Structures are given as C-alpha cells and as structure tokens.
Amino acid sequence: MKRAEIVKPNDPLVISEIPIPDPAANGVVIKIRYSGVCHSDVNQWTNERDYGDRVGRYTDNPQYKLPIVPGHEISGILHSLGETCCTELKIGDRVVVYPWLGCGECGYCNEDNTPLCEHRNNILGFGKSSGGYASHIAVGDAKFVIKLPDSVSLDFACMLPCSGLTTYNAVTNAKDTVERAMRYKGKSSILIVGAGGLGLWCIGMAKQVLPKTTRIVVADIKKSKLDVAKKYGPSETVLWDSASLKQDIVERTSEAGGFDAVLDFVNSKITAEIAQECLGIGGIHVMVGLYGGGANISLPKIPLRTQRIQGVLTGTVRQLKEVLKLCETGKIRAPPLTYYKLEDVMEAMTLVKNGEMTGRGIIKFE
Template sequence: MAEVAKPVHTTAYKPHPTEKMKAALWMGSKTIELGEVPKPTITAPKDAIVHITHCTICGSDLHMYDGALNKVMEKGLIMGHEAIGIVEEVGPEVKNLKAGDRVVIMPVIACGECFYCKRKEFSLCDKTNPSKELQQMYGHRLSGIFGYSMITGGYPGDQAEYCRVPNADLTCVKAPKNVAAKKLVGLADVTPTAWHGCELAEVGEGDVVGVWGCGAVGLSIQRLAKYRGARRVYAVDKDAHRLSIAKSFDMIPINVEEHPDPARQILSLEPHGLDRGIEASGFRSTNTVTHATMRALGAEGDSSDTASAVIKATRKGGNVALIGDFFFETNDFPIGMLMEKAITLRGGQLYAEKYFPFLVDIVADGKYDPSFMFTHEDKFENIAQSYDAFYNHKMPGGLKVCLATAFGRAQA
C-alpha cells in the first residue's frame, strides 16, 4: 500500500521585527477591519514575499463575513485569496522567481509533490493543510487556501499590502508587465475557477450548456463555455441586472423570479435537455420555502435547490458540475434522478496551477478578457466598506471591485 503523504504545517507567520503593513482582518460576523499588523518575512526556503498591488473580494469571502464559518475562524485572520503584486524577496530554494517579477498569486497552496499534486489535482493536496477538523468532517484534508478559515490551513490572506507565499514557484504565476491589472486580478481565482467548471462538466464543441448563477464566476463560466465551442448557453439567476449582463454576452437568460421552476422552462426550450449543467450560485441559493425553513432551523447547512434544478434540466447521460461553494449537508437531494438518468456529477475547488500558463496566454493574446467582472474600482484602504457593499448587493455595477494598494496606485 502506498504511503499517505504526511501533512506539512507551513502556515507559520513570521512577523517582521519592525515593519508594519495594512491588512483586512476578520474580527467577527460582518466585521472586517483595516488593521496594522507586522509585515511577514521569509519563513521557509521556498517562500516569497509579494508586495501586493491589487486585490479583490471573492463571493466565497462572504461565507466568512456573514458568520457561516464562525466556528472555524479566528479573530485577526488576514482575509483574501485573489491578488497580484511584485516579488520583493525570495527564499534560497525559489528557482523561477526573482525580486521585481510581477506575479498572480494562486488561491490554492499546493506542495507539488504528493499523490494528488502529481496528478495536477492541486486543491486536493495532502501536505499543505494541517486542519484536523477538516479531516474529521470529510475523512481527508484538502489543500491550504489563503485567508480562508482555519479548516483550510489558517494561512494569512492577500488582502494586505504584503503576502508571504509558500512554495512560490508553484503558487505564483509570472505575469507580463504590459497586461492591465484588472485582467490579471481576474486570473487569480475567478477565471481558473470558471475554466475548472467547464473542465469538470466537460464542455465542448456544439454543447448546450446551462449555468446557474450570474455572478463573476457564473458569467465567466458562460463566456468560457462559448470560448470552448458551446452552441447555446443558458444563464439562470434571480438578479435582472446580472441577467442583462449575461444577455449582452449573447447568453439566453432565465429569470427565476419569472420562472420559479427553471428546469421546466429550460426543458420547454430544450426538450432533449442540457448537455452540461453547472451550478455556480453558491450554497446560499434557496428557491423554495422548504429549504429556506430547514436552513433557518439549522436542519441543513447547504440547500440542494439549485443542484436539483441542474440535474433535472440536464439530459440523460449528461454532465453536471458543482462550482458553488457547498460545504456542509443538504436534504431532499435527488439521488434517484441523478442515478437513473446516468448523469455524471463532479465538483471540487479549482486546480488553479493546472490551468496556467494557458489562461495567461489567452488573456495576453487578447482571446479572452476577464476584466469585465470589475464593475468598480477603489482604494484598498476602503476594503471594509467594499465588503459591506458586496454583501448587501450595493456594489457599483453589480459585480466585483478591484482594489489598488498605495503601492499599486504608485505603479500606475
């Protein structure tokens, strides 16, 4: 029997003895504070210190913001896993990066050496997450992730002026200096997550695809499905503004407010069903009183409303991918429909490092532009207000904000 790789705890945060930096700190439910903390230093020989120029807030950051993960959070954790910057310093075993390189920081922290990393399934890495709680929950650990609770390793995130990046040769991707910052920040998480959704669903030439969710990830999945040759793409959401964005990209909008049973509506237009269905709305999406009540009573952590609709709308023998961040458990999952229709169901966090440099290349070559997702720009110092606006659906333009640090603004 092959030996299971032993987890390596590499989350150590060695503070600089004198220098300070600004960082977005989780201080409790709906409370993000811009605090001043010690600047990180090299802790391990494969580390790099990256001076952040731009970052953003992910929809999954809101899981921590609204209190859903309070039990696995610690006050003062630096948030964030979507950022770009300039390498300031590298450890003695970093081979491919040097000071002055512009980089995109991947959200997933992988070792590159374990069973899963050798298969390029980087978010399943055995070595970079010391969380015993996650192993008890799932039977296994997953990879470490920047700024994403203690069950993903407790790594300080990159919504900060500096970030220590473990295993930097794998976790950082060199970026051309002539590519706009918003395009590169869009490559940190959203674009590879969207590509991962298309990969899991096996989206290909001539497919009819349905995507539940028209946030930044859902819209990106839709656009990349078209890039991969999809014939028609349905966009499912409750938000009329986001649906209008989908329509502007030539998607077919399905408004759940007008069609409470979106699967029935899609099947009325596509009797054969979708070839590929992708859930990208997140675990908070509830469309029925039943699931809303169960969640309110604590009888389930996630809702299967959207997953059930995706499975129903997908043709026999088709593929379904779960990209929305489901964490816990649900009720009334249609296991019979899934089995009897011979549908392949896949999910998982993105294998970020697997999709580079391909994604950088198509952006640099002008074949795909991810900057559409940033409907607002602001100073990093206003990140607490940006969390509030994002959570309360008051973000200007309705999607994401690109935040520039003082260092980033000076580079412009």
C-alpha cells in the same frame, strides 16, 4: 506594510502596520497591487457556512486562528526572493499567486492537485496563512507564483486564481460531454446558473473552450444581472424569478432533449432541483456554488439517464497557466470592477455579504 485583519467575527477589520516580511528560503515576497474581495472572505468574516445539515463555524476548526488577514486573489510585483529560491522569476516581474497551497507533501500536492489534498483548507488568507488584504505577502514556495503575460493586466489577473480558474475547471469538466453531444447530435447546449462574477467569467471561458456553436444559456433570479450577462455574448438568458412556479421555470428553460451540461454557480436547493430537471440524457451537472442547503432530486433518474454530478473546487497550477494562456488572447473579459482602498474594504465586504456587489470589488494598492 499595511494589512487588514479579521480579529473578531462580524467586527470591522482592523488595519495595522508591520514590517515587510523576509522571504522564506524557497519563497518570495510580493508587493501586492490588487486583491479581490471574494464571497469566501465574507464567510470567514461572518464565521458561518451553511452545509445544509449544519452551520459550519470556521473558528470551530483547531487549525483556524484569528486574527487572520483574509484574501486569496492576489496580483502584484515580485519584491524579493529567498536565498535558495530556484525560479526563473526576477524582482520586478508582474505576477499572480496560486493560493491553494494544500499540505505540499502528499501525492495529490506532488501531482499538482491540491483541491484533493486532505489539507486543501490550507489556503493563503484562510486559517493560519496571511492573505492578500495587505500591501505585501510572503509566499512560502515560489512554485505558487506565476509570471503574467504582458497583455494581461494586474487588476484583471488578481481574479484569475479564484473565479477564473474555478470557471475554467467547471467548463473543462463539461468539455468531453459537450463535445460528444456535438459529435452525435450535431449540436450541444449548456446552462450557466447564476450571472454573478463566476457566471460572467464562465460565459467567456465556455465560448473559448467548448465547440463554437454550443448554445450557451444563462439563468439568474435578477433581471439586472441578466442585462449585464447579455453583454458577454451568451446565446440566450432566462429569468428564474421567484414569483414563477418551479415547473414553469423548468419549461421555460428546457429545450428539447435538455442541456448537455448545467454549470451551477449558485448551487442552492432551488437551482439544483431545476438544474436536474433541465439536464439531458448523458448530461453532466457541475456543482460549483457554495450557497448552502440541501435539495430534493430524483435518484433513479440519474442512472436511468446516465447522468453525472461533479463538484468543482478551484483547480490546479497547470490549469491556472492554461487560463493565463487563454487570457493572453484578450478574448476573456473580466466582470465589471469596482476599486476600493484597503481602508474602505468593509464597504466592499458589506456589499458582497448582501448580494449587492455588481461584478467584482477589488482592493487597489498604490
């Protein structure tokens, strides 16, 4: 099998050939067809994440060892099954992988809530577990491998366990609040911040999950990204250009009463501050983006306006199955895709690093 590894931060990934692994007793091996190039992979490669009060280095974590095969957005064909593997999956099935493994032992993991596990950093393609920048992958437990509905294509599917699942979880978190607004006010509105890959997924998810007449507004700093977003059918787009004053942007964005939910897929100082200003009474501010930094927000406003701030990190296996059901209808569209060979992965990673990737880049294996 072929694989690409991060050997040293910021050095080009190294491609090598090794034998295809055998499956663990309860696990499976998948022949990968598509593997998404995610911003988190690039953070691993550059070995830094801005936490606002400090810069985190992956290599400072004792559980994190280089070299590592990155990649956690994986779809493919079931290649082999472990000896004692209890699953309805069959060799040749088209599958997608839930990569957020957790410790596999704690209460949260047993309840299918690995985003709350203390070892939530145990992810395929992070730290110690080999990921999807490879022609094959061994997944230690078959419960993390899910068969695809016939109508869901493999290239589209590889992004579902990361961006699809995360945006679904974000929308689901806002659902009660938005439905309540619709019940009491007869109308509801959400603001999606960031028209990158996640924002595009979110428009489709919101249209399927939230009340049908919910007003969906999308904001971004780039007009070109808003032009792409318009094709996904939001009610309105608004440009948060850096030349405008913050107050002007708030005024342009806010409608009377403010938004019932703001879903921030950037989550930077400026987006968080504007989001807070645009959030209505009883509203929920869902933070998803990992841009970095800190923000100045008015603290008394939050209790005085009975608002919530909710962080969202990925989702559960159950939610991934719900996402697949939703996608089976064909009503959720993927962001524009660009395909790369494993040998050209640095091209994709560099574009993502510089914020120049339109839609999503995915590695295609033959």
